[in-house]
Amino acid sequence: MSSFLPRSEGPRPKLFMSHYSFDSHKQPHTRLIDTHPFNHTLQVFLPTHCSPAIHSTLVSRLLKNTFYYHAKVPLSLLLTPEFMQHARNGMIALSVDGGIDTHNIVCLDGNGSLVLALTKDTYEQLGLDGVPSKFSAKRQRYVVKIDLRAPAMVPKKPGFERVKWCFENTLVDKFSMLFASVDAEGNSLPIEFPSEISARKLTYDVDVTTLHDIVIPDTTRIRTIRHSNNSNNNNNSNVLQWRSNVSQLHEWIGMVAVGSPRVLLHDRIDPYLCVYNPPAQKKQTNAPPSQPSSSTGSLLRISGFLPAQAIQVIFQSLRNVLDDSASNVQWAHCCVWGFEDSPISWRDKEHQFLLSGENMYGFFLWSRHLVLSKKENQDRGVYVMLETVAALDEHQ
Amino acid sequence: MSNQDRPDLSLYSKLSEQDQDNAGIGPSVPRVDSETGSFVRKYVGEAVVQGYDKEGTFNTKVKNKVFLLDNPAKDTNAAKEKVKEKKKRDRKAKALNAREKRNLKVYDIPQDARQYIKYLPLHELWKSYMNEIFGGSTPIAFVQKLLKADLHGACITVTRSKCPSYVGQTGIMVQETEQTFQIITEKNALRTIPKQNSIFCIRFGENLFTIYGNHYRYRVAQRSAKKFKAKPTIDL
Numbered sequence: 001m002s003s004f005l006p007r008s009e010g011p012r013p014k015l016f017m018s019h020y021s022f023d024s025h026k027q028p029h030t031r032l033i034d035t036h037p038f039n040h041t042l043q044v045f046l047p048t049h050c051s052p053a054i055h056s057t058l059v060s061r062l063l064k065n066t067f068y069y070h071a072k073v074p075l076s077l078l079l080t081p082e083f084m085q086h087a088r089n090g091m092i093a094l095s096v097d098g099g100i101d102t103h104n105i106v107c108l109d110g111n112g113s114l115v116l117a118l119t120k121d122t123y124e125q126l127g128l129d130g131v132p133s134k135f136s137a138k139r140q141r142y143v144v145k146i147d148l149r150a151p152a153m154v155p156k157k158p159g160f161e162r163v164k165w166c167f168e169n170t171l172v173d174k175f176s177m178l179f180a181s182v183d184a185e186g187n188s189l190p191i192e193f194p195s196e197i198s199a200r201k202l203t204y205d206v207d208v209t210t211l212h213d214i215v216i217p218d219t220t221r222i223r224t225i226r227h228s229n230n231s232n233n234n235n236n237s238n239v240l241q242w243r244s245n246v247s248q249l250h251e252w253i254g255m256v257a258v259g260s261p262r263v264l265l266h267d268r269i270d271p272y273l274c275v276y277n278p279p280a281q282k283k284q285t286n287a288p289p290s291q292p293s294s295s296t297g298s299l300l301r302i303s304g305f306l307p308a309q310a311i312q313v314i315f316q317s318l319r320n321v322l323d324d325s326a327s328n329v330q331w332a333h334c335c336v337w338g339f340e341d342s343p344i345s346w347r348d349k350e351h352q353f354l355l356s357g358e359n360m361y362g363f364f365l366w367s368r369h370l371v372l373s374k375k376e377n378q379d380r381g382v383y384v385m386l387e388t389v390a391a392l393d394e395h396q
Numbered sequence: 397m398s399n400q401d402r403p404d405l406s407l408y409s410k411l412s413e414q415d416q417d418n419a420g421i422g423p424s425v426p427r428v429d430s431e432t433g434s435f436v437r438k439y440v441g442e443a444v445v446q447g448y449d450k451e452g453t454f455n456t457k458v459k460n461k462v463f464l465l466d467n468p469a470k471d472t473n474a475a476k477e478k479v480k481e482k483k484k485r486d487r488k489a490k491a492l493n494a495r496e497k498r499n500l501k502v503y504d505i506p507q508d509a510r511q512y513i514k515y516l517p518l519h520e521l522w523k524s525y526m527n528e529i530f531g532g533s534t535p536i537a538f539v540q541k542l543l544k545a546d547l548h549g550a551c552i553t554v555t556r557s558k559c560p561s562y563v564g565q566t567g568i569m570v571q572e573t574e575q576t577f578q579i580i581t582e583k584n585a586l587r588t589i590p591k592q593n594s595i596f597c598i599r600f601g602e603n604l605f606t607i608y609g610n611h612y613r614y615r616v617a618q619r620s621a622k623k624f625k626a627k628p629t630i631d632l
Contacts, residue, residue, distance in 0.1 A: 124556050124632060127563030170563065 011391040013358060017246045019225060022319075022381030029385060032361055033315060035347040037092050037109045038339045039306040042314060043299060045253060045333040047216045050208055050298035054327055058300060058317050059206055065187045068180040068305040070096075071199035075106065075175065076167040078114065078148075079160070086191060087112050087148045091181040092307050100341040101136065101353045106175050107343050110308065112149035117343035118142050127166045135352035135392040143343065143350065178305040186313040204304035211256065213265045213294045217279040219331050222246050223366060223382050248279040249364070250386060253333050256299065265294040311336055315363075322367040330370065335362035345393050352392035359393060362386045505570065505578075510586050515549070515568045522549030526600055535603045542598075542605060544620045547572060550598050552579055555606070558593035558632050565589060574615045593632050 020028055044058065077083060078093075093108035105117045116130070123130060123142035130144035152159045179199075181189040193199040225242045255263050255276070262269065262276050281292050302314070318334055321327050338345060340357035351359060364384040389395050411421075428436075440458055441450045497503060529541050553566040565587055567579035577589050577596070591609035598605045608630050614622055 123560070124558060125563065127560045129560050165564065 011354065013356065013391045014389045015247065015250070016387040016389065016396075017243060018385045018387075019242075020383060020385060021379050022383060023379060024381075029315070029363065029383065030312070032346075032385065032387070033311050033336075034308050036311075036336070036338060036345070036359070036361065037308055037347065038094050038107070038342050038344075039308070039311055039336050040339055041301060041303045041337045042306060042311060043257060043301045043335045043337075044314075044318060045256060045335075046298050046300070046329055047295060047331060048298065048327075048329050049210060049296045050300060051327070054321050054329070055208065055300070057321050057324075058314060059302070062186070062302070062310065062314060062317075063204065063206065066182075066304075066310060067188050067201050067203050068178055069191055069193070069199045069201055070176070070178050071193055071197050072174045072176045073193070073197055074167070074172060076164065076172075077194070077197070078108070079164050079167060081155075082192060084148060084153070086181050086189075087114075089181060089183075089189070091179060091191070092305075093177050093179045094305070094339060094342060095175040095177045096339075096341070097176045098341070099353060100343060100351070100357065101141070104173075104175075105341060105343050106177065108148075109344060109347060111347065112147060113348075114146040114148055115343050116144040116146075118144060122171065126171050128163060133352070134350055134394070180305045180307050182307050182309045184309065186309045202304065204302050204306070207301040207303075209259075209299045209301075211263075211297045211299065214256070214263045214297055215265050215278060215281055215292045216295045216297060217249060217252055217281055219249060219364060219366075220370075222249060222364065222384055245279070246364075246384060246386070250362070251276075252278055253335065253362070256297065257335070265292060306336075319365065322365055323369075325369045329367060331364065331366045333362060333364055336360060340390075345389070346395045349394035351390065351394070354391040357390050357392075358388050359390055359395070360388045362388075503571065505586060510580060511584050512568070512580055512582050515570060515580055518549040518570075519551060519568050522547075523600070525549075530600075535605075538603075539605070543624055544622075546616060547577075547598070550600075552577060553597045553599075554589060554594050555597045556595040556632065562589055562594055572616055575613055595632070 018028070020026070022029075046054065078087070083091075087108060090110045090112070091108060092110050093106075095104075095106040097103065098105065100117060102119075104119060104122050107115050107117075109115060116126075116128075117133065118126065118130070118141065120140050120142065123144070126144070128144050128146070130142040132139050133141040133143050146163055147153065150159075153163075154160055155164075179191055181191055183189060191199075222242060222245045226238045252263065255278075261267050262274065263278060315334060318332055322329055322332055338359040340353060340359075342351055342357075342359070345351035345359035351357065363386070366380075366382060368380045370380070387395070411419075436458065437454060440454045444450045444453050492500070492502070526545070529545060530538055547569055548571070550569050551566065552569045554562045554564065557563050565579065565581065567581040567587065569577050569579050570586070571578040575591055577591060578586060579589060580586050591613050594609040596607045596609060598607065610632070611624070611627055611630075612619075
């Protein structure tokens, strides 16, 4: 019977942690946000009560002028001149019926590429050139990429005509899709649909939860990766220590996000039932050492079809909140979830669903007005970036 | 020779022995000396099986006959070669092999003949041929006949193929080989489409028939005698 068990463990999801600074010339956070086109939820955790001032800074600008559409469209609609223009402007679209490993999924990434992730039957009948998917069983799924921004994609040219013929004759199914088009500042642009298609215009859902009596751990430990001068071994162990600290905090944020009672101050669960230990809290100078103190935190959640530009706007406002000395917020955590059934995770990277299709990223940010001890990293623009990548994903 | 014994029957009279010697012609029947003659007569008499007529056998079979007792002389080289030549000339003209066919372009359709409108009459002919076979029976029964039918002149479409660029090719079929269909499209292009890994559709009247190319890879002549069996999968 042991011959039926798999020999190797198989691919696993990964968590990438990195440590950067806003003040350096490299801006990996911008690149990370911009290249992740499809996001469905953004969550911000603040270790204080979310005052109306903070709320308005973060959200008001967003809610003023943002919306997205949900419509059931045939693919030939995407080749009409209006939609081609939208695609050139950076419209994103994603079909939301069915899973990435079972159905045909269509998406338009913000760069004007139309990506079709198709089953074998659909691909053989479609008539457009594509490559087999890297992550599925051999030759069972195919990916077709059409660059709508290419100079050849103009009516009357043979390449365009062939694509149009295929969408009108061989793949005439309607796909239930979400559309969003934004300009550089994050304001949504309206999309006109033809009258026979009923498109719903939707806005983002904003949800604020205040959490009372939680024990907030100390995040200053992960601001610094200590570099000792002794030997390489020590350095490695410091990095490993840092990594374990980061993953503990990541787990704690996850507990808060699901609303687990383990983070509450008065939680007395039998260790037999739950082996979770929250990370240590910051040592208060006044209180006795083993007595945790309660604090308040708030979770702000925005859900919808969020394009990368909207995320950038919120990220920027979050940094403004942190840097504003009046708000007295020490640190914040920002987390963004991508769609589990999306054909691409980060731009041009193929994505599949094994046991889960997570493609999310998060940031730990600190205020610039922190009181830093000597041991800590004196750079005031430090942030920690976390990327959670699914098992079957090309992103590294 | 026997007629020479009866001068009234033979057309020619016998040459006298003197005239034969003068002309240098040997006697037509070699002279037998008496010893041989008596020996042979006696020998035959003893050799003949009991019950058969000894005298009669000798008279009919041996007297005045020439027997060759040794092996016949071998043909000389010249004679053998003559025979060979004759054989060569008479040999049937052998079929051309594939390389010769390609070089001579025997089966190619010339450029000026590659026009769609020229094949429309062929299509009409095929339709009337189909009507003859079809004769108003149900499509289900007709499928068996269609498998053996000749499709030259049918309007054929590729509906599904492992190679995406074949999908959608439509035209009148002008040549069918063991592994390919050659069709002429409306844009006057002659396309060679391999039967393998493709599925074709033929439209006839209001009925649409599907042909699975993978299982159809036989020569037209062979196909009429072929029994098509159910296959485990029709997947490409």
